[in-house]
Amino acid sequence: MLKNGVLDPQGKAIGHALESLGFEGVGEVRQGKVIELELASSDRNAAEAEIDQMCQRLLANTVIENYTIEIEE
Amino acid sequence: MRSAVIVFPGSNCDRDVAVALERASGVAPSMVWHRETSLPPVDFIVLPGGFSYGDYLRGGAIAARSPVMRDVEAKAKSGVPVLGICNGFQVLTEIGLLPGILMRNAGLKFICRDVHVAVADTGSVFTGSYEKDQVLRIPVAHNEGNYFADEATLDCLEASGRIAFRYTTPDGLVSEAGNPNGSARNIAGIYNEDRTVMGLMPHPERVVDPAHGGTDGAGMFAGLVKALAR
Known part of the structure; x- marks a missing residue:
């Protein structure tokens, strides 16, 4: 997982996609392997x-x- | 100047840089396959651009652990200049010869276009033929070029003049508008402590002939030959 404080543009894009699917109340999204x-x-x-x-x-x-x-x- | 170009499966700028080196030095470089365990005696080593090992795990991560890199690392530590271009820069950070890491571009897109960089330091064999603050137009082609290091490392790089190139606007302004990939402090290229190892994301070997649409990269190879000729 990316450390806290490291900008995660992929996580942000995933967060926006969840939002556009109608999922509400999702805060910060971090992705990893x-x-x-x-x-x-x-x-x-x-x-x-x-x-x-x-x-x-x-x-x-x-x-x-x-x-x-x-x-x- | 005797030089070697390290070739990994997935390297794709190895021939371009070999042409640039031969044109500048008159001597064809040794092309050294990643499975070799030692290099011939050389004055200069290049880790070329490309997608070594398909960028599996992380860009440059597998290449950094390939057999040939043990000797590259040993030679780098003994003072042989090493230049890493694009994927080669990623390899140098993965092996720990340069600090930091190249992360996914901030805009999440592969970027393939000309950018402008300012020469931030001229005190090395790589940059000695340029003027300080000279603005060069050089192409980039990468998905992971977003330079990241912790603040203390960035401060140290800056204070010790180890930032070699910074992304700028066409008129040489170091600003967000001139930063293609989100790199910390607009960093496009850095040195190690001894200034004998340099990594940069732009591709100087792609602008060494007027037919390329520019020759701003030729100075780097001419400067290397001048500094390292025996």
Whole structure:
């Protein structure tokens, strides 16, 4: 997700489109990406640490993006 | 001047910049494929424009992690000048050789037209042949050219004279009217701390011949050859 304070023109355009469809009461709209990974690891903590590295080094650009990690087994 | 042009799958300005370099230096550059792990000995490296890896994930993100970039980064850190044009600028920010990032254009549209930029600094091998505040007409062609960095980084770039080019109106006014893509402080091009790495969104290689409709980009290549000739 884009960090707070980073202008998100795509989110704004989505907000305007929702408004023109008649949805009222929509405030700020922020958009982002979901990336699904399948990992061989069965160690939850190790997997989380590894994904964190992946986010830092490639999946997110931390100049403008935040990320959160969710693990499903 | 021995130069190398890095070619990624999806690069599309590699030949244009090779022609510009050969015309200026008399020597054809080495075209180096992204899977190579080392570059030949060179005085100058270009990361060309295009859509490397289809702009997957983020513009320049995958290219920045491709095998050849390890040696490009090492050479950049040893002082070999590196120029990133358009997608090449995106690659340089993704690999961390330049601060900030190029975001989606504020108007959400791909922009393909001539813009005006002022030369904000002439103290580098890239800009030494221009006059300070000289206004150039150079084309842009990008969807993600909206330069963003936090305020502290922008202040630092400004204070240390590391903004190389700014978007302007045709008469050289740095204003919102002259800013095509929403870039912070009208930034069109910046240097690293040592002023040996430059990224810019406009395409100087597209204006090096009168048949292009302009020659304002030729000075950059002529200046590089003058500065780096051995």
